[in-house]
Amino acid sequence: MSDTSWLSKFPQLERGDLIAIRKTLDGAYREFSRNYGDTIESLFDPLLTFLIWFEKLLIASPWWLTIGVILAIVYGASRSWKLCTGVLASLLAIGILGMWDDTMRTLSIITVCTLLSIGIGIPTGILMSRSNRAQAIVTPILDVMQTMPAFVYLIPVVMLLGIGKIPGVIAVIIYAVPPVIRLTNLGIRLVNKETLEAATAFGATAKQRLFGIQLPLAMPTIMAGINQTIMMALAMVVVASMIGVKGLGQPVLKSITNQYFTLGLFNGLAIVALAIIFDRVSQTYAKRTQKHLGGMNND
Amino acid sequence: MHKQTFVAGAMVLLSSASFAADSCGQVTIADMNWNSASLMANIDKYILEEGYGCEIELIPGDTMPTGASMIEKGEPDVAPEMWSNAMRDALQKGVDDKRLRFAGSSLSDGGEEGFWVPKYLVEMDSSLATIDGILKNPQLFKHPEDDSLGALYSCPAGWNCQISTQNLYVALGMEEAGFDIIDPGSSAGLSGSIARAYERGQGWLGYYWAPTAVLGKYEMVKVDFGSGIDEEHFTTCLTQEDCLDPRPSMWPPAPVKTMTTESFATREPAAYDYFTKRSFTNNKMNVLLAWMEFNQADGEIAAEYFLKNNEEMWTNWVSADVAAKIKASLN
Numbered sequence: 324m325s326d327t328s329w330l331s332k333f334p335q336l337e338r339g340d341l342i343a344i345r346k347t348l349d350g351a352y353r354e355f356s357r358n359y360g361d362t363i364e365s366l367f368d369p370l371l372t373f374l375i376w377f378e379k380l381l382i383a384s385p386w387w388l389t390i391g392v393i394l395a396i397v398y399g400a401s402r403s404w405k406l407c408t409g410v411l412a413s414l415l416a417i418g419i420l421g422m423w424d425d426t427m428r429t430l431s432i433i434t435v436c437t438l439l440s441i442g443i444g445i446p447t448g449i450l451m452s453r454s455n456r457a458q459a460i461v462t463p464i465l466d467v468m469q470t471m472p473a474f475v476y477l478i479p480v481v482m483l484l485g486i487g488k489i490p491g492v493i494a495v496i497i498y499a500v501p502p503v504i505r506l507t508n509l510g511i512r513l514v515n516k517e518t519l520e521a522a523t524a525f526g527a528t529a530k531q532r533l534f535g536i537q538l539p540l541a542m543p544t545i546m547a548g549i550n551q552t553i554m555m556a557l558a559m560v561v562v563a564s565m566i567g568v569k570g571l572g573q574p575v576l577k578s579i580t581n582q583y584f585t586l587g588l589f590n591g592l593a594i595v596a597l598a599i600i601f602d603r604v605s606q607t608y609a610k611r612t613q614k615h616l617g618g619m620n621n622d
Numbered sequence: 623m624h625k626q627t628f629v630a631g632a633m634v635l636l637s638s639a640s641f642a643a644d645s646c647g648q649v650t651i652a653d654m655n656w657n658s659a660s661l662m663a664n665i666d667k668y669i670l671e672e673g674y675g676c677e678i679e680l681i682p683g684d685t686m687p688t689g690a691s692m693i694e695k696g697e698p699d700v701a702p703e704m705w706s707n708a709m710r711d712a713l714q715k716g717v718d719d720k721r722l723r724f725a726g727s728s729l730s731d732g733g734e735e736g737f738w739v740p741k742y743l744v745e746m747d748s749s750l751a752t753i754d755g756i757l758k759n760p761q762l763f764k765h766p767e768d769d770s771l772g773a774l775y776s777c778p779a780g781w782n783c784q785i786s787t788q789n790l791y792v793a794l795g796m797e798e799a800g801f802d803i804i805d806p807g808s809s810a811g812l813s814g815s816i817a818r819a820y821e822r823g824q825g826w827l828g829y830y831w832a833p834t835a836v837l838g839k840y841e842m843v844k845v846d847f848g849s850g851i852d853e854e855h856f857t858t859c860l861t862q863e864d865c866l867d868p869r870p871s872m873w874p875p876a877p878v879k880t881m882t883t884e885s886f887a888t889r890e891p892a893a894y895d896y897f898t899k900r901s902f903t904n905n906k907m908n909v910l911l912a913w914m915e916f917n918q919a920d921g922e923i924a925a926e927y928f929l930k931n932n933e934e935m936w937t938n939w940v941s942a943d944v945a946a947k948i949k950a951s952l953n
Binding site for chain 1: 780781784804805821923
């Protein structure tokens with residue numbers, strides 16, 4: 324190498340050093356998964372048992388009972404017969420087109436993922452809104468979670484936890500949780516300062532301010548975050564099926580590799596139908612419970 | 623006698639004329655996303671650029687999208703390692719419609735498919751190299767979701783081998799023996815599950831194929847079905863979805879071809895001629911893959927390594943003057 328070569332060519336590490344770095348890190352990860360894989364896997368056992376139980380429950384129940392329960396939940400949340408009719412029609416279409424079992428599998432895993440995402444996301448968002456330092460730490464992590472290509476962490480997770488539901492849930496949550504965190508944080512930060520001052524003047528404690536003012540006033544924004552989380556969780560169904568999660572993703576993969584476009588479209592539409600059901604129900608529920616806020620927020 | 627010599631002489635003249643015509647234009651080669659194919663693509667790139675004066679562009683690819691694009695769009699020109707069974711009907715139709723050509727076998731022994739178990743299991747109990755031994759021990763191959771079942775990792779969703787795996791599962795009576803089929807979703811998921819089992823010294827049973835970096839890195843033993851290969855039954859029944867009466871058979875060697883588009887073959891006869899000769903044995907490929915794995919090398923570096931160290935192989939694929947040009951460029 325001549326002395327001035329760094330001017331024309333980026334002075335990169337020697338190939339040997341690069342390989343040494345890559346091999347050391349790979350080796351360290353292997354070592355880690357060999358030593359702690361079993362322990363970490365057993366931590367997730369309760370979740371796995373629950374996932375399997377929930378999936379079996381949805382598949383084993385008679386279809387009319389499942390539809391009945393879903394419709395009851397939909398009506399209870401939305402009080403809208405129109406929405407119920409729409410849900411019933413799409414579920415019947417899914418069943419008639421032969422996708423009932425796969426849809427139930429996807430429904431079970433997505434329900435769990437969404438609930439976990441909300442359970443993780445809202446507290447994290449609240450924490451972020453109360454501390455600028457927390458916000459400074461969490462924001463870049465969320466950026467990584469949303470942009471890191473899923474396969475980069477999928478296969479290492481498979482090495483650690485095996486193939487199937489748990490790595491699938493982890494992948495879906497990594498991808499789907501950021502919107503609810505971001506929008507919870509944003510919603511709380513946007514709550515009117517005067518309102519908070521008034522509450523403080525009346526002697527409200529921090530807890531009362533959070534649950535009585537900040538969260539209710541931020542609810543429309545948080546609901547938008549939950550909506551995005553649901554959509555992203557469903558969008559990950561196909562990626563999750565690449566590590567062996569059963570459900571609507573597998574027929575999509577299968578039909579695409581074989582170029583059965585109609586079959587792919589049907590299963591894709593079933594995913595869309597699930598997404599819309601989830602979304603409409605949660606949104607109408609939120610709207611209904613926030614009627615008293617009419618005029619104070621911008622919807 | 624005279625006439626024959628004349629014809630032969632004319633053919634030599636003709637072919638040498640086409641070799642001499644140094645008019646190779648732009649050629650696109652699929653750089654498939656697994657090591658052996660990427661190595662071949664880079665070797666082809668080097669030889670065609672330095673030896674034939676082509677302008678090569680490598681295009682990232684995978685069996686299905688590349689195959690479909692070659693049939694429908696004639697792009698890219700060359701797929702260096704095509705496991706043609708994966709989309710046999712579509713490719714055969716492409717050949718019949720004069721859109722594609724199989725230039726030669728990239729792997730002369732053909733690909734080796736089968737059910738595999740880790741070597742350490744066989745060392746523990748040699749009966750585990752046979753299907754009878756495995757059927758008696760489902761508890762060694764733990765199912766991820768149900769402890770009472772054994773697991774057979776199948777071929778990724780949508781691949782042709784998924785059908786044959788399913789049929790063999792029935793034929794070998796694996797369900798009665800307490801095994802369940804697990805769909806790993808993708809080849810990355812499948813190799814991930816092998817890596818996990820191997821790192822922990824656990825049991826693993828499933829479909830895989832060679833030569834691959836995974837089988838180069840993790841030593842596995844191919845399970846003997848004790849049935850031999852019944853090629854007829856395999857192609858007419860085991861690979862078909864509606865196989866009513868599946869009987870056990872080992873996988874016959876899978877054809878692994880170099881595939882080119884018809885337009886490339888007519889446009890660049892000299893380069894096409896090279897592709898008809900370029901071929902590897904499985905042993906050679908395994909050694910190369912192990913070298914790549916050990917050095918975490920990509921196709922480009924491995925291609926250079928191969929060309930520098932295996933002159934006796936690649937000089938057979940090209941004419942003497944082309945070989946001379948390549949040798950000159952390597953030094």
